[in-house]
Amino acid sequence: LHKVAVITSGGDSPGMNAAIRAIVKAANYHDIEVYGVEGGYQGLIEDKLSIIRTPDVETIANKGGTILKTSRSLAFMDDSGRKQAVEVLRNYGIADVIVIGGEGSLQGAQKLHELGIRVIGIPGTIDNDLDYTDYSIGFDTTLNTVLSSIGRIKDTGLSHNKTTIVEVMGRHCGDLALFTAVAGEGDIISTPELKLSFEQICEKLQDKISKGRNDNIIVVTERMYDLDELQRFIEEEMNIEVRTTVLGFIQRGGEPSAFDRILANKMGVKAVNMLMEGQSGYAIGIKANQLIEKDLRTMLDEKTDKQPNYDLLDMLLHTI
Numbered sequence: 076l077h078k079v080a081v082i083t084s085g086g087d088s089p090g091m092n093a094a095i096r097a098i099v100k101a102a103n104y105h106d107i108e109v110y111g112v113e114g115g116y117q118g119l120i121e122d123k124l125s126i127i128r129t130p131d132v133e134t135i136a137n138k139g140g141t142i143l144k145t146s147r148s149l150a151f152m153d154d155s156g157r158k159q160a161v162e163v164l165r166n167y168g169i170a171d172v173i174v175i176g177g178e179g180s181l182q183g184a185q186k187l188h189e190l191g192i193r194v195i196g197i198p199g200t201i202d203n204d205l206d207y208t209d210y211s212i213g214f215d216t217t218l219n220t221v222l223s224s225i226g227r228i229k230d231t232g233l234s235h236n237k238t239t240i241v242e243v244m245g246r247h248c249g250d251l252a253l254f255t256a257v258a259g260e261g262d263i264i265s266t267p268e269l270k271l272s273f274e275q276i277c278e279k280l281q282d283k284i285s286k287g288r289n290d291n292i293i294v295v296t297e298r299m300y301d302l303d304e305l306q307r308f309i310e311e312e313m314n315i316e317v318r319t320t321v322l323g324f325i326q327r328g329g330e331p332s333a334f335d336r337i338l339a340n341k342m343g344v345k346a347v348n349m350l351m352e353g354q355s356g357y358a359i360g361i362k363a364n365q366l367i368e369k370d371l372r373t374m375l376d377e378k379t380d381k382q383p384n385y386d387l388l389d390m391l392l393h394t395i
């Protein structure tokens with residue numbers, strides 16, 4: 076192994092840079108040259124590759140986002156786009172690639188693997204929606220950002236005795252909302268795995284208010300409700316004032332947490348080692364605090380069966 080390309084793809088997540096740093100340093104240590112692909116799979120198709128060396132990455136571990144930039148490439152979803160991407164890699168004499176990203180990005184990694192490129196995937200997404208791994212890079216940082224943001228909202232909620240709906244990201248996965256509540260910052264939660272009706276939200280709210288809590292935080296996963304409608308419904312039904320805050324991109328940026336940086340480092344080094352051993356078609360994950368290698372094809376097939384986190388949901392019923 077003499078050359079490896081690194082791609083960050085899909086939504087950026089805090090810790091991607093720490094992973095890039097680990098890959099470059101581990102590869103350079105073994106005299107392997109690293110090519111950074113600018114702008115995800117789209118950049119690969121457009122031949123945007125340049126060498127990155129250890130000195131380039133010494134100071135990036137604490138930076139959010141990705142220095143390589145990223146994209147959600149439509150062209151790469153087409154056979155012709157993917158063939159073009161492989162052609163570009165071959166022109167550089169690159170047969171090994173590390174992809175850092177979420178589900179769509181790992182699907183792309185599997186496609187590259189099927190086209191004869193050796194590929195290892197690293198999970199980088201704030202959504203934590205990949206079932207095969209307990210954590211993806213970025214989730215912990217985003218969770219911490221959500222917790223501190225809600226802390227601020229609570230200050231004003233408490234001062235005004237006001238109920239606030241807080242919408243968090245997660246795409247179709249409720250982990251951000253769920254972990255937020257388990258960490259103690261949500262009084263009522265509704266996630267895709269445990270969706271509450273407007274009426275159920277009001278019932279729970281009534282229960283809290285009757286126990287003297289007037290500054291409740293309702294945490295909901297994005298894409299589930301028309302938030303204006305939900306706010307109006309609660310206001311009319313309960314005769315209280317409600318505010319809504321969509322945390323949005325505040326959640327995706329920022330300095331990665333120690334957990335994400337260390338996870339990124341471990342996964343980056345392992346990806347280089349796996350390629351050096353000639354492995355391909357795997358995604359690295361972490362289960363029960365141990366790094367695991369998961370066959371990409373199997374992982375993507377099983378993904379559709381993603382199970383709700385029953386342990387946490389159950390715990391929540393007793394502690395919320």
Ligand code: F6P
Pocket residue numbers: 086177200201202244245246297327
């Ligand atoms: O996958 C990460 C994520 O931030 C999701 O939580 C969210 O639904 C989506 O990306 C937003 O996508 P975009 O950046 O294209 O608006």
